[in-house]
Amino acid sequence: MATSTPPVSCGEATTATGLPEIADPGKVAPRDARELSKSFFDRLRVLEEGTPEYQYARNTLIEMNQSLVRFAAGRFRSRGSGEMEDVLQVGTIGLIKAIDRFDLTREVEFASFAVPYIVGEIKRFFRDTSWAVHVPRRLQELRVELAKAKELLATRLDRDPTVKELAELLDLPEDDVVEGLVATNGYTAGSLDMPAGDESHARGSTRTFADVVGEDDPAMEKVENLHALAPLLEQLDERERRIVRMRFGGEMTQSQIGAELGVSQMHVSRLLSRILTRLRDGILVDG
Template identity: 60%
Template structure:
């Protein structure tokens, strides 16, 4: 395991100085050692107050330690080697989300929790940046050549070139040029903001999005509140107060501890216990329903 060369003094509690190891090169730690250290640093992250220098140090170290996990997941997409740098970058976004949302009370390995987040960001990247419909490779390449040829001939002719003019310039048949033009339509989908119609009135043109139905997120939110309300009501008064202070007044755990005269660690444990109980109640209700 990579040895810590110094220690980072975080705070003093009841006369005891708590120290956290500082790692020289966390991104170079072996995966097995990174898994063990990740557990330690995740516990430390849960105990630190957001926005503090200590919290940022722990969070950044967790990110660097688990970069190998991002590369491992990105390796599954090695067929897209030309985009690997971008794939790793978006995978890092998934890793950061996993670190910020990991809950120690879930009793699940961090790698098991993080991989779906990393994969999700990578797949979203592909969905947002690749072809809207499947197009053969030769036509994808022809589309690039078509764009270049169109620009060159447009500059020379002072107008958009015709198929008969593009064909000899691209060393393709007119039919192949037409296929390339059709393939180009598969690269980008029509914007939902595109207008349709064309009446005489100023407001006759409507956006495509205006004609597409969508789910009302308020309905799902209402269902969640309807399910959650009795579960919250069943909690003890102190637990309900903690939830109110944390999620309604948006106080930090340290601020809650000061107001109630308890330690931040105690607040963290109580919140984790209440959230676990609510989460399990939501799952049970959803299963029975």
């Protein structure tokens, strides 16, 4: 018995697969997309995967059902419009997974089947990318539990709860609660260009966190000097390098070095002075 073809809003031509030829699937109205999807899914399950006909049916389903992605993504609009393009792309991945796993014989509307896949993919995206500093998944999940517990206890106690109270409510060791609270700081990151404190901002001060947080590491200059010394040491002859190793690597005295080399302590002193002057001059030239 012949089956009727659902109405197509953009033309009645059909492809070699017997499916409607849709010039711009993305412009198909959601109501028409629901009806057309049934025909495309019906053909998709009998077409050979990888063939042009299969790809046409699958790609058309993806484009026709983008309205489901936009609907699901709308739930997350409050997270920030700057990420909406990424959210739509991630939601499309969920849509594709739903298309590949959908079975018409289940007698379930595709929209009802697909939306949980799309939403799940978007939630996974936020869970994995919203943290400014990467922390283990266990601590990411603990952050959510801690937030709920803090809100509950704050309402009940009319004050911020202590670590001990949070631990008792969640039935967790206090160390785990502390670890979770510390990890929460990695959820967002502030700019070093932000004003350094409310009082500073109120006074109109231009001091930022970059001005008051952190300082030069004194060890950095040592690292730079050691890096610059490496090629200069290579320019010394074997005897000079040996003297440097004994004096600064082996921490030998000048007398001990003289005894090792068979020369006087005074001669070792002159040799060291000449070597160090050469190295120092080399660093200053490189700087």
